[in-house]
Amino acid sequence: DAMVIQNPRYQVTQFGKPVTLSCSQTLNHNVMYWYQQKSSQAPKLLFHYYDKDFNNEADTPDNFQSRRPNTSFCFLDIRSPGLGDAAMYLCATSRDGGTYEQYFGPGTRLTVT
Amino acid sequence: AQSVAQPEDQVNVAEGNPLTVKCTYSVSGNPYLFWYVQYPNRGLQFLLKYITGDNLVKGSYGFEAEFNKSQTSFHLKKPSALVSDSALYFCAVRDPTDSWGKLQFGAGTQVVVTP
Numbered sequence: 001d002a003m004v005i006q007n008p009r010y011q012v013t014q015f016g017k018p019v020t021l022s023c024s025q026t027l028n029h030n031v032m033y034w035y036q037q038k039s040s041q042a043p044k045l046l047f048h049y050y051d052k053d054f055n056n057e058a059d060t061p062d063n064f065q066s067r068r069p070n071t072s073f074c075f076l077d078i079r080s081p082g083l084g085d086a087a088m089y090l091c092a093t094s095r096d097g098g099t100y101e102q103y104f105g106p107g108t109r110l111t112v113t
Numbered sequence: 114a115q116s117v118a119q120p121e122d123q124v125n126v127a128e129g130n131p132l133t134v135k136c137t138y139s140v141s142g143n144p145y146l147f148w149y150v151q152y153p154n155r156g157l158q159f160l161l162k163y164i165t166g167d168n169l170v171k172g173s174y175g176f177e178a179e180f181n182k183s184q185t186s187f188h189l190k191k192p193s194a195l196v197s198d199s200a201l202y203f204c205a206v207r208d209p210t211d212s213w214g215k216l217q218f219g220a221g222t223q224v225v226v227t228p
Contacts, residue, residue, distance in 0.1 A: 004156070031213070040201055040221060041221070042220050043157070045216075048213055050212070090156055090157070092156075092157075096214065097213045097214030098214065099164045102214070104156035104159075105156050106155055106156045107156045109154065
């Protein structure tokens with residue numbers, strides 16, 4: 001089945017130790033999004049790509065970066081995780097930015113010790 | 114700027130009773146509206162959307178929603194709730210002029226269905 005896959009599902013990292021989260025999709029969608037979600041709050045958009053065109057939200061911390069090497073893969077890099085970065089990170093895709101819904105992966109729960 | 118409000122943090126309903134989760138929105142022009150459901154430690158699952166046309170939209174798992182332009186609402190409904198419907202529900206709005214397709218989510222409503 002076509003889907004959005006996130007690895008790992010659970011990630012534990014130490015304070016200040018860089019970490020990379022990955023997302024892949026078999027839907028061949030043009031748009032990919034990264035969200036941060038804390039304790040059952042609304043997802044907060046961090047980055048999005050339309051093909052290779054990249055956009056980060058104005059309030060996304062500089063500590064967060066993203067890469068999309070090809071249509072299928074997208075990565076979220078946290079350069080120096082702080083305790084406040086502990087959250088669920090959700091990847092989503094959409095066919096384009098028009099009327100299409102977003103499809104979400106299962107998420108990666110990040111713990112910072 | 115667009116926004117969406119879910120006025121209830123939690124909705125409690127007995128199994129077999131009707132379920133309603135409320136959502137109101139604010140957006141210039143005609144909105145695109147979505148409902149998603151999230152089970153614990155999972156991603157969001159798409160339930161249904163309103164883009165244009167019939168105000169009553171039918172979606173997955175027996176859910177439906179009614180778009181009301183005059184009241185700027187898009188309430189989610191299910192005629193007979195199941196215990197398995199217990200989850201976190203998010204309403205979201207998209208500005209049709211936004212080429213990135215970004216969603217503005219409401220704060221979420223926790224639905225608890227008791228046997």
